[in-house]
Amino acid sequence: MExxxxxxxxxxGRFDVERVAGSGGMGTVYRxxxxxxxxTVALKLLHAHTVGRTETERFIREATLLAxxxxxxxxxxxxxxxxDRGQPFLAMEWLEGEDLxxxxxxxxxxxxxxxxxxxxxxxxxxVAHRRGIVHRDLKPxxxxxxxxxxxxxxxxxxxxxxxxxxxxxxTRTGFVIGTPEYMAPEQARGLRDVGPSADIFSLSxxxxxxxxxxxxxxxxxxxxxxxKILFDDPPRLxxxxxxxxxxxxxxxxxxxxxxxxxxxxxxxxxxx
Numbered sequence: 094m095e096x097x098x099x100x101x102x103x104x105x106g107r108f109d110v111e112r113v114a115g116s117g118g119m120g121t122v123y124r125x126x127x128x129x130x131x132x133t134v135a136l137k138l139l140h141a142h143t144v145g146r147t148e149t150e151r152f153i154r155e156a157t158l159l160a161x162x163x164x165x166x167x168x169x170x171x172x173x174x175x176x177d178r179g180q181p182f183l184a185m186e187w188l189e190g191e192d193l194x195x196x197x198x199x200x201x202x203x204x205x206x207x208x209x210x211x212x213x214x215x216x217x218x219x220v221a222h223r224r225g226i227v228h229r230d231l232k233p234x235x236x237x238x239x240x241x242x243x244x245x246x247x248x249x250x251x252x253x254x255x256x257x258x259x260x261x262x263x264t265r266t267g268f269v270i271g272t273p274e275y276m277a278p279e280q281a282r283g284l285r286d287v288g289p290s291a292d293i294f295s296l297s298x299x300x301x302x303x304x305x306x307x308x309x310x311x312x313x314x315x316x317x318x319x320x321k322i323l324f325d326d327p328p329r330l331x332x333x334x335x336x337x338x339x340x341x342x343x344x345x346x347x348x349x350x351x352x353x354x355x356x357x358x359x360x361x362x363x364x365x
Contacts, residue, residue, distance in 0.1 A: 133187040156183045166217035194233035207303040213246040218360035222289040225257045231295035232275040273318040274308040281319045289359035297348030
């Protein structure tokens, strides 16, 4: 309970905070009871010392976008607002299980599991892409396996998602937003117009890691990773796992194309 010092026990007159569930550089997630519904929720709050205009706008954008995306394979929006002390909060459904990164730390997935995961994540992405929303940060830690089951995939964290119109790819300090190992070349270049095909590239990096045990572009330093994404051809999956069908290898190669025009245009095209 010491970790709750400085936070109201009842947030917005609705959420009874029980314990800290996780914390990052920008905020903390709490397990809380929704007094309106009696259900457990994940309550995400920005750290008080990080509450500035840019961070608040990004947080509100995440909540607003998530509220639009009601889908069984996207974490469900519950509510958002501010605490009595002015901290922005976002309440989402509470999930039990593990993220894909935790699962992959124990070993690769089989081909059937990987293709099931691909289909389900693409199904969730298609809902966003139809609304002109690009996730921009697909990676194993943002793909949750409810009850640790591949068939119970939930897409998380729309914190840096943007609509395709009026997109801005750089932070105010000039750093590219995203996770380098899963970043499309156009994101790595900091281009302003990043479309749904960027998510296709990122998803292909996740699929590659599921099958090969590592992303297609990896190095010790961020600059080296970005250089590989921009200039190096990815390894062919069949060179690492010869039993993988040529059709899957060919699909990954197309998804990993450096030119967005040569990739599948969006998640709907991937589902066809």
